[in-house]
Amino acid sequence: MSVKALYPYSAEPKDLQANFNGMQLVYVYWRKHLMFCSPFAFLAAPDMPLGDFFEQVLRPAIAAHPDSAGLDFSRVEWQLDDQPFTPDLAASLKDSGIGHKSMLTLTTPGLDGIGGSAT
Amino acid sequence: MATKNKKLSLKDKYQYLTRDMAWEPSYQKKEDIFPYERFEGIKITDWDKWEDPFRLTMDAYWKYQAEKEKKLYAIFDAFAQNNGHQNISDARYVNALKLFLTGVSPLEYGAFQGYAKVGRHFSGAGARVACQMQSIDELRHVQTQIHAMSHYNKHFNGLHDFAHMHDRVWFLSVPKSFFDDARSAGPFEFLTAISFSFEYVLTNLLFVPFMSGAAYNGDMATVTFGFSAQSDEARHMTLGLEVIKFMLEQHEDNVPIVQRWIDKWFWRGYRLLSLVSMMMDYMLPNKVMSWKDAWEVYYEQNGGALFRDLERYGIRPPKYQDDANKGKHHISHQLWSTFYQYSQATNFHTWIPSEAEMNWLSEQYPDTFDKYYRPRFEHWQKQQEKGERFYNNTLPQLCQVCQVPTLFTEPDDPTQLSHRSLVHDGERYHFCSDGCCDIFKHEPEKYIQAWLPVHQIYQGNCEGADLETVVAKYYHINIGQDNLEYLGSPDHRRWQAIKGNKPLGADDSKDAA
Helix, strand or coil: CCCCCCCCCCCCCCCCHHHHCCCEEEEEEECCCCCCCCCEEEEECCCCEHHHHHHHHHHHHHCCCHHHHHCCHHHCEEEECCEEECCCCCCECCCCCCCCCEEEEEECCCCCCHHHCCC | CCCCCCCCCHHHHHHHHCHHHCCCCCCCCHHHHCHHHCCCCCCCCCHHHCCCCCCCCHHHHHHHHHHHHHHHHHHHHHHHHCCHHHHCCCHHHHHHHHHHHHHCHHHHHHHHHHHHHHHHHCCCHHHHHHHHHHHHHHHHHHHHHHHHHHHHHCCCCCCCCHHHHHHHCHHHHHHHHHHHHHHCCCHHHHHHHHHHHHHHHHCHHHHHHHHHHHHHCCCHHHHHHHHHHHHHHHHHHHHHHHHHHHHHHHCCCHHHHHHHHHHHHHHHHHHHHHHHHHHHHHHCCCCCCCHHHHHHHHHHHHHHHHHHHHHHHCCCCCCCHHHHHHHCCCHHHHHHHHHHHCHHHCCCCECCCCHHHHHHHHHHCCCCHHHHHHHHHHHHHHHHHCCCCCCCCCCECECCCCCCECCCEECCEEEEECCEEEEECCEEEEECCHHHHHHHHHCHHHHCCCCCHHHHHHCCCCCCCCHHHHHHHHCCCCCCCCCCECCCCHHHHHHHHHCCCCCCCCCCCCCCC
16 A cells, blocks of 8 residues: 555655665564563674674673573574574674664573563 | 624524635635645535534633633642642652653644644534634643643753653654654544544543542642643544544545544554553552553443444444553553663653552552563662662664554563564564554555654764763753652652752752752
């Protein structure tokens, strides 16, 4: 469907990657850790290696959660935009197929939030 | 000219001062004068069928409103002279007013503009006059709300720049974008959105909690405003129902259009009211009723009766009503958790509920609070006691439609977010729910233009690359005064000084004069 209007209606998306000064957005959702109220929104360089993204960007963001100490990124079940995903730590975000506004989802069996409450 | 009956009957007066104010144009085409009346697809065959249940004329309107104003401002004066702010239940209550003044009062102004505009664009005189009066009401409401709360601005932080904040602060884009969405629609959708879905279906969930909350917490200024607005609100609700029935009775082709608008605006309104849910359950020191109970009374019961009444027109209840009904057990807790963790970027304070409050929440929400939310608050409390009060230092993902962080959980699984995503024209978009995702799918060109605060910060459009600069320079939130934890805040210390519990801190100058 499209907008009903008195004239031909068209619009440009406000959040094109070109508007982010060479950077891109990446969202990360850690399932069953809803102490972080929603997925994180990160600004990252598309050529950043995935390993660096995990350790330098994601790790500090989740550090406040008690489960983060026991979190081993190599044992996470990953999804990229709802599809199964196997990270290559040396590859860049871009080469890993992590596009602008993509979302990575972490499932960590055994780590189910504070007291198993999905918090 | 001598006439026997100088005074017109009410009926004649109404006729002369409303319907007879219209005329048939002779040298311009009607479609050119009212260009917005047809493009939405709503078919009006006879504007004279418009019923105005109040039959209020402008002269009577001015007289009533002037009387109400006189009484209202007398009470405001008395409240200020008697330092009424000292008689509220607790200073935490004022945070509800900060949310109201930045989040709701500017919507009254938006409504004033919106009704002025649609009043101009209807060719029916009855509808035009009703919209004109509502427009003036809304302007009066924003003014009286500002005046009611101005006294608090002298004694508490966070109220000083509400209009500026409304246009910029991340969570205020939720109410702002709601109204912008309505005002940028055609006139009939605007009335369905604001007059019907908001004023008629959902308004009791906004005004009753705030006004009863004020009464329960000793805030006479706000209570008095509420009374003064009540008769206006009754008129607005009646207009909401009238406009829906009018559209449905005019042509059967209008039914599916109106139904889609009801689906959309019910969901938009429900998401907006999630802010009220946390206000009721967490921000009022003296609780009125839980959000869950309020939802059951004002939506499930009253709304249920309304939609049974509309069935004869072929209208069914809003599409995502069941999801909203399930959400009543969760949304207040989820919202308060969100504001607790992002309090560094709000103009009001947040806190962990006291033990007594947590027990109240357990009683009100027996199936969900202890299981899903108490562990979260207890963990944060422990952190706070260790001097590690939790703040989330990463910005959240926002819903492309309602602009609330994507924080809501699946209707049937409170351990998983009800996140939705799709690709449109090569761009990926994220949503908090099926309800918002559906709204996007129907008019993607509208929502791809959303001004999402998180993305605007990352694009460098908010005067700084780090959150602290954005909060201070772009939002005009005074760091360490308006934002962060309530315990130990200047508001908290000032309140303790008022109550004689502790001497006023040396850096608290606000009350000194």
